Amino acid sequence: MRYDTHTKVQPVVAGDVLPEPNPEISAETRRMSGAEILLRSLEAEGVKIVFGHPGGAVIKVYDEMARIKPTFQHILVRHEQGGTHAAEGYAKATGKVGTVLVTSGPGATNTVTGITDAYMDSVPIVVFTGQVPTGLIGNDAFQECDAMGVTRSITKHSYLVRDVRDLARTIKEAYHIARTGRPGPVLVDLPKDVLMAEAPFHYPESVSLRGYAIPEAGRPEKITRAARMIMESQRPIFYVGGGAINSNASESLTEFAQHARIPVTTTLHGLGAFPEDDVLALRMLGMHGTWWANQAVQHCDLIIAVGARFDDRVTGKLDSWAPHAKVIHIEIDQSCISKNVFADCAILGDVNTVLKQLRPLVEPKDTSEWLAQIEAWRQECPLEYEQDGKLRAQFIIEAMREKTQGDAVVLTDVGQHQMWTAQYFRFLHPRTHITSGGLGTMGFGMPAAMGAAFGLREAKSDRPVVCISGDGGFVMNAQELSVAAAHKLPLKLAVINNRFLGMVRQWQELFHMERYSHTDLSDTNPDFVKLAEAHHCVGLRASTPDEALGIIDEAWKVHDRPTVMEFQVAKEEMVFPMVPAGAATGDMITKRMTPNSFV
Amino acid sequence: MAEPLVLTPQQIIRKKAAGEPVEPDDQELTSQHTIVVLVENSIGAFIRVVNMFSARGFNIESVTVGVTDDPTISRMNIVTTGNERIIAQILRQLSRLVETIEVTDLTGTDFVERELCLLKVRYTGRSRAEILDINSIFQGKVVDITCETMTVELRGPSQKINAFIKMMQPHNIVEVARSGRVAMQRDHTSI
Numbered sequence: 001m002r003y004d005t006h007t008k009v010q011p012v013v014a015g016d017v018l019p020e021p022n023p024e025i026s027a028e029t030r031r032m033s034g035a036e037i038l039l040r041s042l043e044a045e046g047v048k049i050v051f052g053h054p055g056g057a058v059i060k061v062y063d064e065m066a067r068i069k070p071t072f073q074h075i076l077v078r079h080e081q082g083g084t085h086a087a088e089g090y091a092k093a094t095g096k097v098g099t100v101l102v103t104s105g106p107g108a109t110n111t112v113t114g115i116t117d118a119y120m121d122s123v124p125i126v127v128f129t130g131q132v133p134t135g136l137i138g139n140d141a142f143q144e145c146d147a148m149g150v151t152r153s154i155t156k157h158s159y160l161v162r163d164v165r166d167l168a169r170t171i172k173e174a175y176h177i178a179r180t181g182r183p184g185p186v187l188v189d190l191p192k193d194v195l196m197a198e199a200p201f202h203y204p205e206s207v208s209l210r211g212y213a214i215p216e217a218g219r220p221e222k223i224t225r226a227a228r229m230i231m232e233s234q235r236p237i238f239y240v241g242g243g244a245i246n247s248n249a250s251e252s253l254t255e256f257a258q259h260a261r262i263p264v265t266t267t268l269h270g271l272g273a274f275p276e277d278d279v280l281a282l283r284m285l286g287m288h289g290t291w292w293a294n295q296a297v298q299h300c301d302l303i304i305a306v307g308a309r310f311d312d313r314v315t316g317k318l319d320s321w322a323p324h325a326k327v328i329h330i331e332i333d334q335s336c337i338s339k340n341v342f343a344d345c346a347i348l349g350d351v352n353t354v355l356k357q358l359r360p361l362v363e364p365k366d367t368s369e370w371l372a373q374i375e376a377w378r379q380e381c382p383l384e385y386e387q388d389g390k391l392r393a394q395f396i397i398e399a400m401r402e403k404t405q406g407d408a409v410v411l412t413d414v415g416q417h418q419m420w421t422a423q424y425f426r427f428l429h430p431r432t433h434i435t436s437g438g439l440g441t442m443g444f445g446m447p448a449a450m451g452a453a454f455g456l457r458e459a460k461s462d463r464p465v466v467c468i469s470g471d472g473g474f475v476m477n478a479q480e481l482s483v484a485a486a487h488k489l490p491l492k493l494a495v496i497n498n499r500f501l502g503m504v505r506q507w508q509e510l511f512h513m514e515r516y517s518h519t520d521l522s523d524t525n526p527d528f529v530k531l532a533e534a535h536h537c538v539g540l541r542a543s544t545p546d547e548a549l550g551i552i553d554e555a556w557k558v559h560d561r562p563t564v565m566e567f568q569v570a571k572e573e574m575v576f577p578m579v580p581a582g583a584a585t586g587d588m589i590t591k592r593m594t595p596n597s598f599v
Numbered sequence: 600m601a602e603p604l605v606l607t608p609q610q611i612i613r614k615k616a617a618g619e620p621v622e623p624d625d626q627e628l629t630s631q632h633t634i635v636v637l638v639e640n641s642i643g644a645f646i647r648v649v650n651m652f653s654a655r656g657f658n659i660e661s662v663t664v665g666v667t668d669d670p671t672i673s674r675m676n677i678v679t680t681g682n683e684r685i686i687a688q689i690l691r692q693l694s695r696l697v698e699t700i701e702v703t704d705l706t707g708t709d710f711v712e713r714e715l716c717l718l719k720v721r722y723t724g725r726s727r728a729e730i731l732d733i734n735s736i737f738q739g740k741v742v743d744i745t746c747e748t749m750t751v752e753l754r755g756p757s758q759k760i761n762a763f764i765k766m767m768q769p770h771n772i773v774e775v776a777r778s779g780r781v782a783m784q785r786d787h788t789s790i
Contacts, residue, residue, distance in 0.1 A: 152647060153654035157697040160643075177697060211639065211700040335691040338684065 029202060034164040034195040035060040038128065039070045041171040044203035047072045047099050048458050049090060051083035051451065055103020056143060057130025060195045075454065075483065080107050082447035082480040084114020087125045089448030091118075092434045093409055094455040095248065097178050098125040104132055105143030108189075109150065113441055115185045116154040120438025121269065122246060124183035126174045133193040134162060147189045156184030164197040169204050176207045181214045182333040183246055215332050218349035218357055226304075226328045226345050227361035233302035233326075235370045236262045239285065239314075242269030242437070243307015243332060249352035250274070250430040253306060256359050261367045263374060265293040267308055268418075268437045272427040277406075282374065283383075283426075286314040287579045288419040291381035294577075294585050296374050297322050305329045307351040310340040311438070312581075320584040330354045381577065381590050383423050391545050391569050393417055393496045397424040399552055400466055400494065408464045409452050411435065413445035413473030416502035419575045421468050432463075443476025445469045446493060450480055453489040464492055464556070471497040471525050481535035484562045491562035492555050493537075495528050498571040506574045510589070532564035543568040629682050631660070633712060633782045636675040636693055637701040640666055644698035648675060651696065657681065657689050661714075661757075663779040672700060676781045705782050712782040716760045717742070719750045721771035730770055737763045748773055 032040070038061055042050065050072055054062040065074060077083035080102045087098025102111055108129040118125045132141040148158050157177045159170050167190075174186040230236060244253055250273045257264050257280050264274040265282040276283055282293035297303070303325045308314070315321040318340060329336075329343035330351050337346040347354050385394040397420055400408075406428040412418040412435045427433045434452060436444035449467035456463055474495045484491055496502075501519040508516050532539030538558050540551040548567055555563040577588045638644040645664055652659050661678040679689060686704065693702045705712075718739075722730055734741065734751050737759065743750040753763050757780055764775060 148643070152650050158643075209697060212697045333695065335688065335695045337691065339688060342684075 029200040031198045031200050033060060033064060034161075034167055034190070034197050034199070035064040036068060037164065037167050037199065037201050038171065038190070038195070039064055039068060040201050041168050041203055042099065043071050045171065045175050047097075049073045049075060049454055050099045050101050051075050051077050051086045051090075052101030053077055053080050053083060053103065053107060055105075055107050055130060057104035057107075057132060057192045058101065058128075058190070058195070060192070061101065061130075061190075073454075074101075075487070077447070077483055078479040079477065080110035081113050081443070082450075082477045082483070084111045084118070084125065084127065085441070085444050085447035085477065086451030086454070086480070087127075088114065088118050088121075088123045088444075089411060089434055089451030089453075090455040091123050091125055091183075091451075092448075093431055093452035094459060095246075095431065096124075096455070097175055098123070098451065100125060100127040102127070102129055103143065104130040104147070104192075105145045107143075108145050108147040112150060112154070113439075115151055115187065117436050117439040117441045117444060118185040119154045119156065121436065122183050122242060123185065124178040125185045126171075126178050127185060127187045129187060129189050130195075131160070131189045131191040134191045135193070137191065147187060151187050154185070155187050156182075158187040158189070160189040161191070161194050164194050164199040167194065167199070168202060169207075172204045173207050173209060177209070177212065181212075182243070215334075215349045216353055218330070218347035218354040220357075222345060222347045223354070223357045223361065226330075226347060227358055229302060229326060229328055229345055230260065230262075230304065230358075230362050231365070233365075234367075235296075235300045235324075235373075236260075236302040236304060236365070236367070237282070237296050237300045238262055238264040238274075238304045238306060239267075239297070239308055240264055240270040240273050240306045241267045241308025243351050244270060244273040245307075245430045247307060247332070247351040247353075248430070249306070249355055252352055252355040252359065254278075256355055256362070259359070259364060260362050261365050261371070262304070263296060263367070263371060265289070265296065267311070267314055268422055268435060270306075270308065271422060271433040272430045275428045276426040277428065279371070284422050286311075286585075287316065287581070288423065288575050288577070289314075289579075290378075290383060290423070291577050291588060291590060292374055292377035294579070294588060295377040297325075298586050299373070300325050303327045305331070305343075306355070307331060309333075309336040312340075315340060315585065316579045317582055317584045320586065322585075330358075385573070389545065391543055391548055391567060392573055393420045393498075393567070393569050394424050395545055396494060396496065396548055396552075396567050396569075397421055397468065399549055400468075400492075401425050403552055403556060404464055404466065406432075408432065408466050409434065409456065411445050411449040411452060411465070411467045413467075413469040414440045414442045414503075415470045415473060416498075416506065416573070416575050417468050417470045417496040419503075420496075423575075442470075442473035444473070446474060446484075446491075447477045447480040449491050449493065450484045450489060453484070453491055454487070457489070464490070466492045466494065468494045468496065470502060471495055471499060471521055471528070472501045474528070475526060475531075478531060478535070481532065481537050481562060481564070485536035488560050489562060490559045493532075493562055493564045495564060495566045496569055497525070497528065497566050498569050498573065499525060500571045502571070502573075503575070505571070509574070510578075511580065528564055528566035532562075537561055538563040539566070540564070541566045541568070629680055630706070631678060631680050632686050632689075632704055632706040633710070633780065634677045634679060634689065634693070635701075635703045635705060635782060636677060636699055637667070638673050638675060638696075639698040639700070640671050640673040641698070644696075645673065645675065647696055647698060648677075648693065651692055652677075652679070652689075655688075655692060657685065661779040663781055665781075676779070678780055705784060709785040710782050711785055712756055712780050713754055714757045714760050714780045715778040716753045716763070717750060717776040718753065718764065718767060719743075719748050719773040719775075720767055721748050721773055726770055730767070733763070733766045737766075739763065 091098035265285040285293040326344040453465040499522040529539030542548040739751040739753040
């Protein structure tokens with residue numbers, strides 16, 4: 001076998017000579033360093049922004065950056081994890097590929113959380129990691145880490161470039177793989193000697209990857225069958241995931257659902273794919289989804305899954321989920337089909353293309369009885385919270401929804417505030433809700449918001465970027481605040497401070513006999529206003545609903561730097577409704593069962 | 600709302616999960632599958648395939664790899680076990696990898712499988728004839744002999760090798776080396 005990844009011993013094969021130079025390269029093509037080839041390739045790829053942090057192994061890249069002044073902007077982040085989340089936020093807000101550049105060893109390992117997050121949530125990013133010189137690989141050299149090995153099961157694909165002449169082609173492939181099919185992270189490991197070596201530069205026009213097929217249109221017989229299943233169904237629903245947004249299918253989906261009169265429920269990542277103010281919108285389903293969406297799932301006779309993967313947070317206990325439903329699964333990743341729930345009709349293809357194929361075959365349906373039933377469930381258990389004059393996260397989220405009229409890009413961290421945002425913000429547009437769903441990474445929100453804001457600035461959009469975090473997650477990547485401030489990004493950063501790890505606290509209260517083990521943050525929380533000010537941001541604080549409205553108004557008047565709004569809320573508030581982990585979707589807890597004197 | 604009359608496959612799976620009887624009930628039976636994977640000829644591709652099995656908790660009973668007539672392609676022969684759903688998942692997860700070119704499940708088709716075994720056994724004057732006897736029944740070949748041990752080479756389907764090792768067990772086996780299985784479809788088709 002050919003040793004393309006590092007091994008201690010390189011086999012010497014007779015006749016193993018280096019490949020001939022590419023004949024397409026014209027004689028006048030200038031020779032340049034690997035580092036410059038990297039930068040020129042990024043330019044050729046149309047990269048506009050790179051989130052990075054220098055170090056020994058990539059010093060040549062930064063040197064060339066200062067010398068040639070590439071057409072893209074480099075953002076110096078203060079921690080590589082922040083850089084990967086920023087690239088994710090950028091990618092999710094714009095639909096383009098995010099780019100990260102870090103050094104070897106700790107630089108590479110610090111990207112691991114962000115890469116895993118991107119892998120779980122199908123976010124296209126390319127991460128360039130420096131590596132020790134090829135001769136030192138495997139030698140436990142200073143700042144050496146087997147980045148390929150560490151990231152093998154968390155990347156869509158990864159490369160170690162051993163020869164500078166493979167560099168441009170590898171970068172072309174990396175972006176192609178990250179962007180196409182089900183998007184995902186690609187890692188390119190760059191040994192220092194490869195970056196120092198010289199070669200002529202030629203950026204390939206196309207890639208040739210014989211083992212990599214990108215599904216596009218669905219097979220016609222499957223389309224016909226699906227159309228028949230839809231026409232035969234009495235109680236159909238659309239179950240829409242992040243794949244619909246990745247495939248830019250929001251418009252086709254909305255038109256389809258409205259034409260056929262089929263209600264739509266979305267996953268956490270599907271939020272925004274279908275306007276939540278539409279009468280057909282059931283809002284989010286699953287563990288913290290709405291009562292009526294989950295009731296609809298449990299009683300429907302057909303689920304049309306669109307770019308969704310039947311995650312355990314959606315289905316709960318599998319063997320009692322959607323017991324009456326047949327399943328049509330429209331999906332670009334074959335490994336998601338029948339992984340958790342058997343698909344009666346699986347259509348492998350690009351979600352948007354398949355919806356467009358299917359739409360002409362479906363006549364408007366009379367679903368009025370079914371919609372009336374859903375409306376009854378909606379009345380039975382609406383989303384609500386106590387109105388007793390205390391400041392609550394739901395109120396803050398609704399206030400910001402009011403302020404922006406839903407025309408904002410909203411990012412969240414992970415926890416209770418994330419679920420409240422999903423429940424109460426009522427998203428209208430695709431790519432306006434960005435969160436860490438699959439991996440559930442605390443500390444995602446703030447740096448991702450920064451990345452999204454750079455993306456919007458690039459697209460000349462004046463949509464505000466709002467980030468909703470908890471006091472637990474916010475501090476996990478708060479170092480990026482000063483980066484956002486340096487670039488004058490007018491982020492609106494809400495910190496829902498209940499002085500607790502709220503979601504863990506909620507589980508401790510409900511399922512662990514109210515033993516609040518290590519979730520109280522009151523002794524270790526920083527002063528968030530001072531934290532903001534120390535990072536050159538505006539810091540505001542509110543502890544009553546009136547104050548909250550006041551600081552939201554104030555924050556929206558700041559245009560030249562981020563504003564951190566600390567909202568001091570009641571610690572006892574819980575996210576309802578809720579399907580306990582592993583329970584049947586039908587068994588939702590709709591409100592606090594035992595009266596609690598604090599609330 | 601009324602229960603539909605015909606069970607969907609999804610409901611069959613759920614009924615089984617709940618321990619209720621369903622017919623036909625052969626869908627969940629675990630069986631052994633021989634899967635051939637053509638991959639880019641690189642260590643990276645090989646590791647990625649093997650890593651997929653461990654990362655996703657699938658079994659590997661045997662794995663072999665070698666270059667094909669095309670020097671850029673390696674052929675991996677993987678023996679694994681699982682029910683229909685798991686095997687389908689394995690095939691999909693394998694196909695999804697960037698460096699896999701072709702994935703074929705040979706189980707259910709007519710195919711030849713072979714394994715090579717080298718077995719070193721210590722003999723005495725008394726046991727020598729019997730060892731040679733077993734060896735000749737299995738059509739093994741003595742490839743090395745010293746005054747204390749002999750090494751025999753045996754090839755054939757894995758069951759034959761299992762049987763051979765079992766027959767040799769009463770004797771003093773020094774070591775056993777098995778190659779793992781290679782497999783190929785019998786007819787004129789290729790994968």
